[in-house]
Every structure is written in structure tokens, then in C-alpha cells.
Amino acid sequence: MSAAPPAGAALAGWPLRMPSIGYRLLGVAALCLALALATDAFLTLPNLLNVLRQASLTFLIASGLTLVIVTAGLDLSIGANLGLSACFAAAVIQASGSVLLGAAVGLVSGLVIGVANGVMVTWLKLPPFIATYGMLWMVYGVNYWYMAGTTIYDFPQGFRNLGSGDALGVPVPVYLTAAAMLVGGLFTRYTTWGHDIYAIGANREAARLSGIPVRSRLMLVYTLSGAMAGLSGIVYLARLNSAEAGMGDPLLLPAIAAVLIGGTSLFGGIGTLSGTFVGALILTLTLNGMNLLTIDTNWQPLVMGVIVLLAAWLDASTRRRAEARA
């Protein structure tokens, strides 16, 4: 140990936290190459920026979920949460004319739902699947009751730029995603809280008996997941320029797909935010490519399913070797 090789990397747990990232990047490169050769439209700046914008939105929803899944938990309420937070924000912006107030309300609503999930999982000891699945229906129900079939639309241009605008030629959501990845990456890698979260996911009882305050760490990740859903709701609202009760529903399954394609293990202890971003990118590139190739959109779910399974198979078949090498 005297000639310590890259000391930092020695413990970062990279191959362990982030399985088969090389293969995934290869997949991204292959997708880009194939689409660049097959279509003229792919390798244009507007299209690439559009891919990046869409992947960023998917990442934002999936980011908090990633941390939850790293603790061997699950948050199924993020889609419904996003919808409710967006609708609350929309209503407040319309009523008060204040974008800031509306965004704050959306964020807080997401956060409160996250806290409620955390309480159910830690204090009421409900399995995360059940707790957040029940929450999904409740939030959904509140939103349908609240919106009563109406749509709120037409927001100030300044607010809409948050979702559909550019700054220095780059879509605004991309900045948000970059910020989330930076902060999230620092949090998971360079704070002891981040390391605690991985410890809990790998063996919750051992983590508890090592003195880690498991409940408060879990509260933290569920709260973060809720808050990120709320934030995503605001960005989606800005992008769509309209809010209705069901707007978050179609977003849950792609978010889970991005996390899984990104190599995060449902068993906990393994996974990274950058992996999830790569997962979101693979997802978006595939859908984008299918659109450019004018393949019937009815095929998209099937292809997504295949990719999720491919990623899972890749991890299963490479993990043993990666582990044995460490």
C-alpha cells in the first residue's frame, strides 16, 4: 500500500457504484453514429439541442428517484407529484401574476409530498413501493379534484423560457440539469451523507448498526425526490405552457427507465446520477432517431422495453467480472 496508486480512485467505488459505464457510452456513440449516417436531420444543431433539452427534462425527474433507488427504495409518486406541483404553480401564477411565488408554491408542494413519502417509509415502516404507490393515487386524486377537468394555459414569456428558451444558444433545462448533476455529484461523492446513502442501500441493518441515522437519511432522499419532482413540474409547465391534471402521468415510467438504463440497481447500493443522465440520453436518442426515421410511434414502447432489458442483461453479465477485478 506504500506506493498508493491513485489514492482517491481507490475508494471512490467507481466500478461498483457505476456498472458498465463504458458500454453505455459506447451505446450512446453507436446510436449517434448510426443516426448521423442514416439521417440528414440528426446531425444538426437544432436537433442535437432538442435531444439535449429532452434528455435534461427526463434527467431532472429521474435524479431524485436515482437517490431513492440507491437506498433500495422506490418513489412511484414522482409523476403525479410533478403534475400536482405544476398545476399548483400554474394556478398561483395565474391568480397572483407572480412567477416567483408560483414556482415557490410548486417547489414546496413537491417537497411536502416527498416528506410525506419519507414519513411513511421511515416512521410508519411501509414498504416504499406501497407507500409511494398509494401516494401516487392520492396526489393524482387531489389534482383531478382540484383541476376539475380544466386546463390552465398561457404564461408570461419570461417564465416559459425556463422550459423552452435558450441562453447562449443552449436550452435552459440543460443548465438546470448541469447544475443538478454538479450539486448531486458533489453530494453523493464528496459528502459523508452521500456515502451513508450508499451504505444504507447496500445493507440497511449494517448501516444502522454502524451508527448511521438511517431514518433521517431516508427522509432526506425522499424529500429530495419530491422536491426534484416539484422542480421538474415547474420546468414542464414552462415548456408546455399549459397545465392539466394528467400531465405528469406519462412521465413516471420513462423516468424509471432512465434510472434503470443508467445502471442503478433496484437492490440498492449501486448507481450514480451521471449514469441516470446517460440513461436519459440513450432513451432520448432512441426516440429521436425513431422519429427522424419516421418509424411509427406505436413501436416506441416496445423499443424502450428492449433497451431496459438490454441494460439489465449487460449489468448482470458484466458485474461479476467487474467485481472480481476490484
Place this chain on the structure above:
Amino acid sequence: MVQGQIHESPTAGDGAPRVEMRGISKRFPGVRALDDVSLTVHAGEVHMLVGQNGAGKSTLIKVLCGAVHPDSGEFRIDGRPVRIESTADARRLGVAVIFQEFSLVPHLDIAQNIFLGREFPGRVPGVIDRRRMHAEAGALLDALGMDLDTRLPAAELGVAQQQLVEIAKALSQNARILVMDEPTAALSEHEIDRLFERIRKLKRDGIAIIYISHRLREVFTIGDRITVLRDGRRAATLEPARTDMAALVRLMVGREVRTHRRRFRDSAGDVVLDVRNLEAENGVHGVGLHVRAGEIVGVAGLVGSGRTELARAVFGADRVLDGEVRLAGQRLRGGPAEAVARGMGLVPEDRKESGLAMTRSVGDNLLVAGLPRIFPNRWYRFGTAARIVAGLIARLQVATPSPRRLTKFLSGGNQQKVVVGKWLGAGVRFYVFDEPTRGIDVAAKAEMFGLMETLVDDGAAVLMISSELSEVVALCDRAYVMRDRTIVGELGRRDLTEENILKLAMHHE
């Protein structure tokens, strides 16, 4: 079932051996797990298989039960060459293995467990003939001299009972070669005696038994022959009458290891742990005890007497209902997080479930408890982390190729060092060791004792829970004896003998 002649002495058998393994070799990437190992076991013989962790015992067993394919070698059963390509082949040939971790399904009852997957069809297709199943299960248990309701779910059985159900299950499959992997690891002394009676009965029925053990004493109690494995090779096969413990240990380690003798010192320091009238949700009640700096204090008692429960209650892992636990004068009431923050560490008996994250690296595990102390401002620095981990690995002599190695790849003894290491990293001053030597080899045991001694010499305090009476006697300054989830007596250094412990532990029996 083939009823063999009754062999009181296996060498008296005139037929072919029940099982012969010849020239078995198996190579895993980077390790030669088995190198030309041969093993012969006769009907009615108890063949002890001993060796350090990593010596090849479990690989040899896995080869015999068809879970691992050897690179070369051959098998004979009753003199006939056979092929064992799968676990199904092995089962068909009458090989049954009772692993340390039992495979019973907790919510199924005894009879369902015994006949799992082989239920008797009833008259109506698809329906199970329960009456017959319970009758046959009852007969099997009777034959083993066990009086138990076959309708009890496995979850409600004690370890010894679960083990017997496993044996009954094996017998119901016409097992003629029974492999037992450390069958006494979780049993009390009394239960061990009963198990040995049953093993002797199985012998009389002509079953060939391969018995893996870390406890050398029982090798001489129950064994007919002994095979010692070392580094994947057969070091020797011998008869108990012609050898002794020291010789066996020599064969296992290839060098002489002194049995541990503690350097006792008379001066104990301040009271570190003070427990008064403790009552916990897990059933521990009326417990008072104290440990001083520089002391190793033992907690002895039979299985089920509440030793582990006491450890968990003191640590705050199980809820305390009444009484108080004071660490260095300060009262604890906040669970494990507070206990650790105040300087208490628990080395639990089941390190895989509650001691370590097996799928994380050695480095991550070594640091997990110490993070708040090492990085008080919560900012994780990889350089510092790597330095501390390297220091711990060197200090504990953990045999690992790299700090990034997943903990599950280490041997039991090295895993145990990692558990202790995480408390060293956390700067703990009071240690609770619960069965610190369970499932680790002789050399690692000696290291573990040496380590505990170093800890108390440095002024730390240790509470050691052990079912190995000889360990308590050899290592402890004092010991408390438990029965029925409370402390029934305290033995000072002068009175601390195995006999005295047993007298207190069993009292009314």
C-alpha cells in the same frame, strides 16, 4: 435404504467404501482451490474434515454435491464409478448436505418443509395428502428421537430443531452420505450432546457422514477418522487415537500456533459501561453489569439465554423499556447512532447480515462507522479516506488484494477483521464482541484474541459474548453468566472455569 452392517469401527468394514473421491482438482481464476484431493468415507463412519478457511473444505463439499464441477478427478459410490454432473445427480446417489445456513422455508410447517417439492398426491389430483405427509414426517422425527408437532412452522423452531428437520429431510430422500457443515456452530453444549447421540445413531444405520468442523475438541469426540486440508491439498488423513489437538493444529497451519494465553493485569481503570436494571423489548430483564477500562468481561450462557439480546439492548439496537445504560457516565437513549457517537461499537454475531455490506468494498466498510469522526465537516476527502483505510488494513493485517475488493470475497476471518476495523476507524473505546470467533479459522481466532487484548491494553473496554466456554475462560477478566434472559451470576478471575459457568448456566436442569 440400503441397510449396511453395523460398523462400530469403520476400518472393520469389508465392503467397498460408501464414497470415494479420487484426485479431485479444481482451479478458480487465480486460486487452486483443490489440488489432487482424495477422500474415502465408509458406511457408518464419521469422517471429520478440518482445515482453515480457504483450505478447500467447502469446495470439496460443493464438488461432492454437484454444485461445482471439478477439473479432474473421479467418484465411486459403493465401489461403482459414478458421474456427478449436477446437484440432482448427487441427490439421486444419496448425497445430502446440511449447510450452516438452513434452507427451511420459515412459514411452511415441519412436514411441508421435509417433503417440499415431493408432496404426496392425494386422491383428488392436485391435492396433497396431508395426513400421510404428517404421519411420515412424524415417523422420521421419531426415528431421530425428536418429539415435535409436525404442524409447527419452521420459523418457530430453534436452531437445533431446524437442524434436525434438515436431517429428517435428508433421510427422507434416502440420503446415504450426509455432509454436515459445522453443525454445532449455533448449538449450546447441551444441544451438541444430543446432536452427537443422533449422529451415533445415524452411524449405526450405516450412513456415511462427512463432518466439517472448526471445533477441534469435537473432532476427537465424534470423529472416526480425520482428514486435514491445507491450501487445497490433503495434508493428512488420520485416526483420532493416534493424534492430538496440537498435532492437528500443526497440520492445519503448517506451523506451531500457541494456544492463546492472556497477560492479565491487576489494575482496571474507570467504569466505562454501567448498566442498571436493564429491561428491553427483546426480553432481557433485570440486567445489571459494568465494565472497566482495560477489562475484557465475558457474557456466557447457553443458546437462548439472551446473550445476543443483551448485547443488542446495551448497544441500543433493540428498544430499551426500562433501566439505564451509561457509557463513560453519560446515559444512552438514542439507539445505535448515539451509542456509536459516544464511542461504543458492536461486532455482531451475524456479520453478513448486520456487520458488513458484503457488496461494498473493504474500504467503504472500514470507513462506514467513522465518517462523522474522520470528516467532522462532512466533506469526504478521498486522499484521507485511502490513507486511513490503508492504515487499518495494515494494522489488522486484512488479507485483501486491494481496498476496493468487495467484502464478500474475503475469508470469514478477514471479514471479521473488517468489522473490528470499522470501529477502530470510528475511534471507539468500548467494544461489544458477539461471538467474535464464529466461523473463522484457528489462526484468525488467535489474531482476534490478540487484537482484543491490544485494545484493552490501550485502555479500551471489551464486553465479549461467547458460546465457547474455553474462550471465555482463557480471555476474560470476569464473566457474567446468563440464563432465561437475565444475569444469574458473576465469576471473578479465580472462579472463572468452564465448570462454574456451566453450573450457573444450567442450574435447574
